[in-house]
Amino acid sequence: MNLTIKVWRQDGPSDKGKMVDYKLTDISPDQSFLEMMDVLNNQIIEEGGEPIAFDHDCREGICGMCSMYINGEAHGPGRGVTTCQLHMRSFNDGDTIYVEPWRAKAFPVIKDLVVDRTSFDRIIASGGYVSVNTGAAQDANALPVNKDDADAAFDAATCIGCGACVATCKNSSAMLFVSAKVSQLSLLPQGKVEAHDRVLNMVKQMDEEGFGNCTNTGACEVECPKGISLENIARMNREFMFASLTNK
Amino acid sequence: MATPFALLKTSLVKKYWMSLTGIFLITFLIVHLLGNLALLGSNDGNEAQIAFNEYTKFMTTFPLIKIVSYVLYFSILFHAIDGLMLVAQNKKARPVKYAHNKPEKNSIWASRNMGLLGTVILIFIVTHMGSFWFKYKFTEMPIDPMGNKDMYSIVVLSFKELWYVLLYVVSMAALAFHLYHGFSSAFQTLGVNHPKYTPVIKKVGYAFSIIVPAAFAAIPLVIYFSN
Ligand code: HEM
Ligand code: SF4
Ligand code: FES
Numbered sequence: 001m002n003l004t005i006k007v008w009r010q011d012g013p014s015d016k017g018k019m020v021d022y023k024l025t026d027i028s029p030d031q032s033f034l035e036m037m038d039v040l041n042n043q044i045i046e047e048g049g050e051p052i053a054f055d056h057d058c059r060e061g062i063c064g065m066c067s068m069y070i071n072g073e074a075h076g077p078g079r080g081v082t083t084c085q086l087h088m089r090s091f092n093d094g095d096t097i098y099v100e101p102w103r104a105k106a107f108p109v110i111k112d113l114v115v116d117r118t119s120f121d122r123i124i125a126s127g128g129y130v131s132v133n134t135g136a137a138q139d140a141n142a143l144p145v146n147k148d149d150a151d152a153a154f155d156a157a158t159c160i161g162c163g164a165c166v167a168t169c170k171n172s173s174a175m176l177f178v179s180a181k182v183s184q185l186s187l188l189p190q191g192k193v194e195a196h197d198r199v200l201n202m203v204k205q206m207d208e209e210g211f212g213n214c215t216n217t218g219a220c221e222v223e224c225p226k227g228i229s230l231e232n233i234a235r236m237n238r239e240f241m242f243a244s245l246t247n248k
Numbered sequence: 249m250a251t252p253f254a255l256l257k258t259s260l261v262k263k264y265w266m267s268l269t270g271i272f273l274i275t276f277l278i279v280h281l282l283g284n285l286a287l288l289g290s291n292d293g294n295e296a297q298i299a300f301n302e303y304t305k306f307m308t309t310f311p312l313i314k315i316v317s318y319v320l321y322f323s324i325l326f327h328a329i330d331g332l333m334l335v336a337q338n339k340k341a342r343p344v345k346y347a348h349n350k351p352e353k354n355s356i357w358a359s360r361n362m363g364l365l366g367t368v369i370l371i372f373i374v375t376h377m378g379s380f381w382f383k384y385k386f387t388e389m390p391i392d393p394m395g396n397k398d399m400y401s402i403v404v405l406s407f408k409e410l411w412y413v414l415l416y417v418v419s420m421a422a423l424a425f426h427l428y429h430g431f432s433s434a435f436q437t438l439g440v441n442h443p444k445y446t447p448v449i450k451k452v453g454y455a456f457s458i459i460v461p462a463a464f465a466a467i468p469l470v471i472y473f474s475n
Contacts, residue, residue, distance in 0.1 A: 006347075006348075008347070019347050069346060071348065071350065072346065072348045072349045072350030072351075072353070073350055073353055073354070077353075098347060098348035100346055100347060100348070103342050103344050103345065103346055104341060104342055105340065105341050105342065105343055106341070109344075168351075168354060170338070170342075170351060170355070170360050171338035171341055171342075172338070172341035172342045173338075173341070203258065203259070203260055204258070206259070207257075207258060207259050210340070210341060211341055212337060212338040212340075212341030212342070213259040213262065213263060213334045213337060213338055214259070214263065214437075215334075215338070215359060215360070215362060215433070216359065216429075216433040216436045216437065217354075217355035217356075217359040217360055217429075218354070218355055218359065219351065219354040219355040222353075222354035222355070223354050230436065230441060231441045233436070233441075234436050234439045234440065234441030235439065235441075236260075236439075237260060237263075237264075237436070237437060237438065237439035238438075238439030239439075240260045241260075241264065241438070241439060244258075244261070
């Protein structure tokens, strides 16, 4: 495949940055998107240029590092996939492909496609944990948990913190991420104890980080590589309401 | 307990108020529409005129409705100010835009343009209150055969003006889009999302958002095109 790749290049946090065009030839449709980026970087290095900085780690859809806004969508056109799970067969020979970093005030660009997502870490640090040591895995049935709750908690826990929800949301809202992190704990007995403080603190931190407000567009749910559901946002809306109405 | 107002700086509380005022405005639309339908009655022996003017008098003088009308003014103002504040904040949350973006791949247009749609509705409400509500309350009005202020004639005269009819129809289209997303969105905001009820809420919302604005818009159209 022959492609034109338009990539956001930005030297550092204070650089203005711009889109730069690159031509690529002989890309295999079986290559992953990140492999294509590797080929492009080799080409840039051979021409004496500075390779494109981009985040990646696991390359199998579990670390959530590979943040790229590809052709107008977070992680590109695929559904339920991260950038590393996207293959070049999703594109056509001769295509022009836009590659941009996540855009949000709370995710400032560090360099090229690399953004600073420590705002997510600070949200977790504000309450996304259980304060006491809950010990080793419990004997089955020692702690009764409704099957539906266990499933919902597990689904929420599959969030990999990639930030695609923020990147894709027109308001740069982090509601899907935060609601997944609130839900995965509050649905289970060990997490219920601190549920009120947790939701109040995490939402407070979310607001302080400068994420936008949710308009329920539902874009996050569509673009989330893990299929995190809007039901989590509704659950957080409920929990926050009860917590703020009843907290002393 | 932290009061709901003290918490107004929180994103979620702002949204709860959007939802609650929005739902209140939706119920108001039903009442308003039922009243307006009186305009369409036959007026050979002034029946429609008398019925509509009686209704207007009732709505402006009955004490309980007076209280509700203050809640209504407050809701509209609050909904508009809160909504535009949210829009401004959301703009700030993304200082650098994407060079290439395809939001239509993952969300509907109305859901991304609630501020724009709301602004059209706001302009309409201001014009609408100026030409009817303000006139009724603060200016000399013609009197109908029953001795009531003749709101009917004022409304019918306005609906004979093309610009007014056009504004009305465009605004009702904006309202339709606003509610196409807003109706079910308001429930999600309050935390109502359930596999059993959400599909029903969505269907009711879609039907409401089409039928109610269409019925509102039909009235000036009928009056404009009838001799
Ligand atoms: C009869 C008139 C109106 C009705 C029935 C109405 C109804 C609604 C409803 C039900 C919602 C959804 C709330 C939610 O998602 O929780 C909404 C959202 C919204 N409305 Fe209205 N609205 C009206 C007029 C206006 C006006 C005049 C404005 C002024 C600018 C406005 C601006 C907005 C905005 C910006 C939102 C999105 C809020 C958000 O989700 O962040 N609306 N409206
Ligand atoms: S909710 Fe989905 S899109 Fe958002 S951070 Fe988690 S996995 Fe990524
Ligand atoms: S590199 Fe780990 S999810 Fe893509």
